[in-house]
Amino acid sequence: GLTIVQLTDLHVGPTLGRAFVAEVVTRTNALTPDLVAITGDLVDGSPERLQDAVAPLAELRARHGVYFVTGNHEYYSGADAWLPALARLGIRTLRNERVTIGAGAAAFDLAGVDDFTALGMADGHGPDLPRALAGRDPSRAVVLLAHQPRAVHEAARLGVDLQLSGHTHGGQIWPFRWIVRLAQPFVAGLHRVGATQIYVSRGTGFWGPPMRLCEPAEISRIVLQAGT
Numbered sequence: 644g645l646t647i648v649q650l651t652d653l654h655v656g657p658t659l660g661r662a663f664v665a666e667v668v669t670r671t672n673a674l675t676p677d678l679v680a681i682t683g684d685l686v687d688g689s690p691e692r693l694q695d696a697v698a699p700l701a702e703l704r705a706r707h708g709v710y711f712v713t714g715n716h717e718y719y720s721g722a723d724a725w726l727p728a729l730a731r732l733g734i735r736t737l738r739n740e741r742v743t744i745g746a747g748a749a750a751f752d753l754a755g756v757d758d759f760t761a762l763g764m765a766d767g768h769g770p771d772l773p774r775a776l777a778g779r780d781p782s783r784a785v786v787l788l789a790h791q792p793r794a795v796h797e798a799a800r801l802g803v804d805l806q807l808s809g810h811t812h813g814g815q816i817w818p819f820r821w822i823v824r825l826a827q828p829f830v831a832g833l834h835r836v837g838a839t840q841i842y843v844s845r846g847t848g849f850w851g852p853p854m855r856l857c858e859p860a861e862i863s864r865i866v867l868q869a870g871t
Contacts, residue, residue, distance in 0.1 A: 645745065647786070648676035648705070649863040651809030652846030654716065655696050656687030659848050665699040667847060667862065674864050678707040678744060681734065682809045682844070683714020683758055683790030689721055690728040701732040707744050709734045710753060713768070714790040714810060715760035716850075722765050737788060739771040741779065751867070752779055754803070755788040772797050786867070792827045792843050799839040806841040807865070813845030813858035831858070 648671050655664055671679060686693055703709045711734050713722055726736050735742075737755025744753050754775040761768035772787070772794070779785065784804045787794070792808045813831040828836070829843045844863045 644866040644868040645677045645707075645749075645751075646675065647678045647680055647807070647865045647867065648674050649680045649682060649807050649809075649842070649844055649865060650685075650847050651682040651790075651844045651863075652684040652714070652812055652850070653681075653848040654684055654687050654846075654850045655693055655848070660696045661699065663848070664696060668699045668702050670862055672702070672704050674862070676705045676864075678753070679703050679705045679709040680753075680788050680807055681709065681711040682788050682807055683712055684716040684809065684846075684850070685711070685714070685729075686720050686725065687716055687850070690724050694728065697728075697732065700729075700734060703733070710742075710755060710788065711736045712755040712788045712790055713738075713758045713761065715758050718758065718760045718764045718768070722761070722768060737775075738768075739774045741775050741785070750783060751804075752776075752783055752785040753788070754785055756794065758790045759793075770794065772801060772803075776801055776803075784867075792829045792841060795828060795836050795839060795841045798841075799836040803839050805867075806839060807844070807863075808841060809844045809846055811843060811845070812849065813843075 741752045741754035756770040756772050757768050787803045787806045791810045795806050798806050811830045831843050831845050833842050845861050
């Protein structure tokens, strides 16, 4: 199988800085990923403030590369400035587009969409999954990176095989997961909507209070295997 390591919701900023990012990179590389997927809310602050803190991300190593989609906090932090800054670190942002991963019978499509928060906050930004999937070979599997789990309903209608999301932090502090559940269809773990599977990470960092209660942070290792 092909190994994807998912990082999400690091929230690098006032509380979590360079040492935290460096540790995440070390742990990620130790999992020998074929692909690294960062599913949004990477930063809380401008590139000028956080350029040193995020610099270790340039050391991420994956055979098929490192990919990113925006979360709501990228739009609070200036997404248009962050996208070229991430490119300089070797991270490719998927903005309502897809790329082919692998070759031959083992190939699949990796798609990514802008976060819902983009609408009205950044000119030219906003989720457009039909655009990302337009013209693809339907016989080939597709993995979607989308920050918010609620994107799964459209993903299921359009034949996505697997969606990777974050945003929820698993609730971060019990019992907040029940509040999160009012806005999102899933809070953590692996679920299914029709033929589409979705994995929701509890997040690699935290936001707000510097703590977690009954909802541990995670670096997610996902191994893809052919369907039977």
